[in-house]
Amino acid sequence: MSVVARPHVAAVLVFGASVLLVLADSPVWCSAVALACVLWRLGVGTGRFRELSPGRVLRAIFAAITALCVLAVIVSFRTLNGLAAGTALLVLMGALKLVESRTRRDNAIVIGVALFMLLAAVLADQALWRLPLYLFLVCGACAAMALNSHASPLLGTRVALRLSVKALAMAVPLAAACFLLFPRIAGQFWALQRGEQSRTGLSDEMAPGSIEKIANEYDPAFRVRFTGALPAREQLYFRGPVLNSFDGFTWRRNRGHYYPAPPLELLGEAIRYRVTLEPSDRPWIFALDTVAGSPRRDMFMAHDRQLTAMEDVTSTTSYDAESYVRTRSNARLGTLGRRYETELPADRNPRALALARELRARSTDDADYVRNVLTWFAAQGLEYTLDPGKTTIDSVDTTLFDSKRGFCAHFASAYATLMRAAGVPARVVTGYLGGEWNPVGEYLIVRQSDAHAWTEVWLDGRGWTRIDPTTVVAPERLQRGVYDLFGSGLPASSRLLHGSPWLTKLSQTWDGMNQWWRERVVEFDLRSQLDFLRKLGFDSPDWRQLGWIFAACLVAWFAWVSLSLRRSVARVKPDRLGRAWLAATAKLARAAPARAPDEGPIDFARRVAAVRPDLAGDVRGIAERYARLRYGAAVNDAEIGELERAVRRLRIP
Numbered sequence: 001m002s003v004v005a006r007p008h009v010a011a012v013l014v015f016g017a018s019v020l021l022v023l024a025d026s027p028v029w030c031s032a033v034a035l036a037c038v039l040w041r042l043g044v045g046t047g048r049f050r051e052l053s054p055g056r057v058l059r060a061i062f063a064a065i066t067a068l069c070v071l072a073v074i075v076s077f078r079t080l081n082g083l084a085a086g087t088a089l090l091v092l093m094g095a096l097k098l099v100e101s102r103t104r105r106d107n108a109i110v111i112g113v114a115l116f117m118l119l120a121a122v123l124a125d126q127a128l129w130r131l132p133l134y135l136f137l138v139c140g141a142c143a144a145m146a147l148n149s150h151a152s153p154l155l156g157t158r159v160a161l162r163l164s165v166k167a168l169a170m171a172v173p174l175a176a177a178c179f180l181l182f183p184r185i186a187g188q189f190w191a192l193q194r195g196e197q198s199r200t201g202l203s204d205e206m207a208p209g210s211i212e213k214i215a216n217e218y219d220p221a222f223r224v225r226f227t228g229a230l231p232a233r234e235q236l237y238f239r240g241p242v243l244n245s246f247d248g249f250t251w252r253r254n255r256g257h258y259y260p261a262p263p264l265e266l267l268g269e270a271i272r273y274r275v276t277l278e279p280s281d282r283p284w285i286f287a288l289d290t291v292a293g294s295p296r297r298d299m300f301m302a303h304d305r306q307l308t309a310m311e312d313v314t315s316t317t318s319y320d321a322e323s324y325v326r327t328r329s330n331a332r333l334g335t336l337g338r339r340y341e342t343e344l345p346a347d348r349n350p351r352a353l354a355l356a357r358e359l360r361a362r363s364t365d366d367a368d369y370v371r372n373v374l375t376w377f378a379a380q381g382l383e384y385t386l387d388p389g390k391t392t393i394d395s396v397d398t399t400l401f402d403s404k405r406g407f408c409a410h411f412a413s414a415y416a417t418l419m420r421a422a423g424v425p426a427r428v429v430t431g432y433l434g435g436e437w438n439p440v441g442e443y444l445i446v447r448q449s450d451a452h453a454w455t456e457v458w459l460d461g462r463g464w465t466r467i468d469p470t471t472v473v474a475p476e477r478l479q480r481g482v483y484d485l486f487g488s489g490l491p492a493s494s495r496l497l498h499g500s501p502w503l504t505k506l507s508q509t510w511d512g513m514n515q516w517w518r519e520r521v522v523e524f525d526l527r528s529q530l531d532f533l534r535k536l537g538f539d540s541p542d543w544r545q546l547g548w549i550f551a552a553c554l555v556a557w558f559a560w561v562s563l564s565l566r567r568s569v570a571r572v573k574p575d576r577l578g579r580a581w582l583a584a585t586a587k588l589a590r591a592a593p594a595r596a597p598d599e600g601p602i603d604f605a606r607r608v609a610a611v612r613p614d615l616a617g618d619v620r621g622i623a624e625r626y627a628r629l630r631y632g633a634a635v636n637d638a639e640i641g642e643l644e645r646a647v648r649r650l651r652i653p
Contacts, residue, residue, distance in 0.1 A: 006157070009045040010144035011107040011114075012038055015098055017137050018117035019091060025124045026088045027076055033069075034095040041098055066096055087120040107148045111141055128517040139164045170561055177553040179524070180532060181546055202284060202430050202451060204241045204253040206409050208391045208399075216386070217448035218483070220278055221432060222286055223515060225443040227272040231288070233434055234478050235325045237454065237466065238446060239289040240431035242306040244340060246420070248348025249395045251413060251428045253306075257340040261303040262331035264463060266292060266324040276518060277317045283308040286431060286446075288323035289466065295319040304427070304464075318523055329463025333425055341425035341458065349396040349417060356421030366424050367459055370467060373418050377472045380404060382411070384474035386482070408470040408477075412453040415469040425458035429466070434481055441512030449482045576640050581626050584619075584647045591615060591652050601627045615652070622646050 016038040023031050069092040070080075077085035094113035101110055118137050121130070142164035147155065202214065222238075245254035271288060275295075285299050285307035294301040296319050298310045309317070333341075344353075359376060363369035381404060388405040391398040396417045399410045406414075412428050419426035433452035435444040454468040471478045476485065520528075538545055574582060585595045585604070592611040595604045605623035609616035625643050 005045045005047075007104065007107050007144070007148040008101065009042065010140075010147050010157075010160075011101070011110045012041045012045060012098065014137065014141050014144045015094060015110050015114045015117075016042075017140060018094075018114035018121070021121040021130075021133060021137065022087050022091065022117055022124070025084060025120070026091050030073075030088045030091045034091045034098075037095040037098050041101070066093070069093070069096070083120065083123055087117070087124070090117055090120060104148050108145070111144050111148065115141055126518075126522045128514045131517075135168075139168060142167060170564065173560070174554070174557050177550060177557065180529070181550040181553065183526075183546055202240050203282065204243070205250055206243055206252075206413070206428060206430055206453060207250040208388070208395050208406075208410055208413075210409060214448050214451040219448050220511075221280075221446050221448050221450070222275050222277040223438075223443050223445050224288075224435070225274045225276075225441075225519075227274075230437065230444065231271055231325065235288075236434050236444070237289040237452075237468075238286045238432040239291065239305065239307070239429060240284050240286050241429075242302075242304045242456075243428040243430065244304070246344060246413070246417065246428075248345045249393055251416075254340075258303060259334055259337040259340060261305075262329045262333060262337075262463060264290075265328045265330070266290070267326040267328055268324060270322045270324055272320070272322050274318060274320050276515065277313055277319075279315055279317075280313050283310075283312050285309055285313075285319070287321045288325075289429075289431070290324055290327050292322045292324060295321045316518065316522075318519075327463060328461075330461060331463075332460065333458050338425050338458075341427055342420045342423055344417065344420045349394045351394075351401050352396045352414065352417055353421045355400070356418045359418070360422040363422075366457075369422055369424060370419070370457055370459070370465075373415065374467070374469065374472050377411070377415070377469050382406065382473045384408075384411075384470065384477065384485075406473075409453045411469040411473055412455050415467065416455045416457075419455070419457050427456050429454055429456055433477070436481070438508045438512055438515075440508045441515045443512075443515060445511065447481075577626065577630055577643070580640070580644045580647050581630075584622050584626075584650060587647075587650055587652050588615075588619065601630075618646070618650055622650065 016035065019031060019034045019038065070089065073085055073089045073092065074080060076088065079085055080089060090113065094110065094117065097106065097113065098110050101107060114137070118134060118141070122134060139161065143157070143160040146160040146163050147157070203210070224238075241253055243251035243253050244257050245252045270292065273288065275286065277286065285295070287295065287307055290305060291301070291307065294307065299319065300308050300310065302308070355376075359372050360369055363372050380400070382400075383405045384407070385405050386407060388399070388407060388410060389403050391403070391410075395410070396414045399406045399414050409430075416426040416428050430451070430453045432446045432450040433454075434450050435446040437443075438445055452470070454466055454470070456464045457467055459465050468478075474485070533545075533549075581601065588604075588608050589595075592608045599607075601623040605616075605619045608619045622643065625639070625646065629639055629643065
């Protein structure tokens with residue numbers, strides 16, 4: 001590869017690597033166009049393809065293509081704003097610039113575009129596994145800039161990479177000081193709108209078969225780090241969407257069913273914890289039942305204590321919450337609330353309605369009726385299964401009297417229906433039950449397979465009370481997860497991961513590392529910064545103290561860099577030309593007095609020839625070649641190699 005082509009090829013490779021980094025965040029056609037341009041420019045740089053001449057016609061064609069590309073991005077995203085549309089436009093514009101690049105200035109622009117694409121990749125995903133890729137690209141970009149700035153064979157690729165690594169290593173202390181001490185603002189500037197992706201999770205509807213489909217998935221839904229001890233497993237009910245409208249087959253959340261919530265008394269000690277919620281493209285926020293209030297200002301708590309975010313959760317979100325496992329309400333449920341929470345279609349599930357009338361007639365009050373229905377559930381031989389079979393339009397009748405098989409959603413739906421049929425206010429709550437303790441990171445991983453549904457009933461003197469009929473049908477569900485109960489019927493990949501102790505340990509270790517990275521680095525906010533400064537002895541740090549500390553760190557960094565550069569310059573190693581000439585002078589020192597520090601190569605050759613005329617021709621050839629390569633206008637690897645071979649052939653008798 002020629003000296004001129006090497007910087008260009010380096011710029012092309014850096015741009016190609018940046019395209020691969022944003023591959024998942026840009027349309028397929030954008031990435032295909034960019035990678036095709038990369039391959040073509042690599043062919044030109046290596047001499048396999050002929051470069052197009054930049055005439056007026058070609059420039060006009062490029063202008064038209066640029067306009068079409070901008071129009072295509074607008075049509076695809078309906079905007080040029082946002083991370084996804086901006087990334088796609090950056091990919092296309094960088095590819096077009098790459099096609100017409102010919103000068104060192106063009107190479108510098110291409111490298112700059114690659115760095116902006118790296119920034120887009122970081123904004124889109126800050127996962128730990130991508131960190132080495134980001135560092136690799138930054139290192140390559142710095143090496144490409146060095147090659148482009150010093151287009152000479154004297155600066156080889158390896159030397160440029162070493163220079164890049166050294167420069168980045170020297171920048172690490174300054175980056176750490178900026179990260180730890182630069183004043184933080186609320187929120188994250190990278191919390192941008194993502195493109196739409198298909199994600200799974202709970203919804204505001206529950207029909208037979210909806211939750212057991214989610215329970216097949218092993219992906220984490222969220223992680224919970226408790227301030228104190230881990231609560232008992234039977235207390236790990238994480239509340240999600242609350243469903244209050246039933247048509248006989250599907251439960252839904254009717255947003256029009258609003259009524260003032262009766263006052264709630266929170267009993268016992270609070271459980272404090274921090275939740276790290278994975279993206280779901282839905283607004284649901286999950287908290288341990290019962291949450292005391294809204295965790296953040298951009299989250300809303302409804303009258304039934306369901307938490308929702310103002311916008312769909314499209315990126316990993318963390319929040320602190322406080323919950324109580326014991327509650328009580330001495331107030332009465334209002335007329336409107338009682339009417340909403342007892343509505344049922346009169347022409348659906350007739351056998352269930354008849355059963356409710358029969359059991360109600362045997363009961364003394366609402367609490368006695370709640371117990372009688374649970375007793376009836378336990379005596380019917382109902383089976384808890386992930387494969388309950390098909391159901392009819394009267395889903396409750398099918399579950400209770402025909403198949404007698406179901407999942408948590410079937411039993412919660414049936415129980416709430418029996419409650420409402422007897423005039424007891426009831427609703428279905430969906431969320432998650434249990435979780436997997438990660439001993440490495442010391443937090444709870446709640447997976448999609450932990451999805452669950454239960455019932456809440458209103459009892460005077462107690463308020464809304466959780467009743468989980470699944471624990472009557474299958475008591476082991478309270479202590480064991482779905483993968484422990486139905487491992488053989490779930491996906492093989494998830495079964496393998498869950499069933500192998502060493503794979504489980506490896507998965508927990510990696511998950512713990514990722515959680516540490518997210519909590520300590522990605523989510524390093526103002527509160528974390530103040531806690532860090534307090535550990536350093538600053539009890540009440542303000543912006544002045546931050547400024548002085550940062551200034552002191554900056555001065556120390558400048559002093560360290562200056563000292564390091566001075567030492568490196570003092571012991572700088574000669575390049576290939578210098579090493580070849582030093583080897584020649586070391587050999588000639590045996591035939592003539594050593595070369596003086598201020599003696600030029602031609603003068604030294606003349607002095608050696610005067611002492612040893614038999615060496616005059618060889619010495620003069622080496623000296624002239626060295627002088628031409630060192631001080632000439634152009635130099636290449638082949639000529640340097642010829643000089644090195646001439647020095648090796650030099651023999652001093």
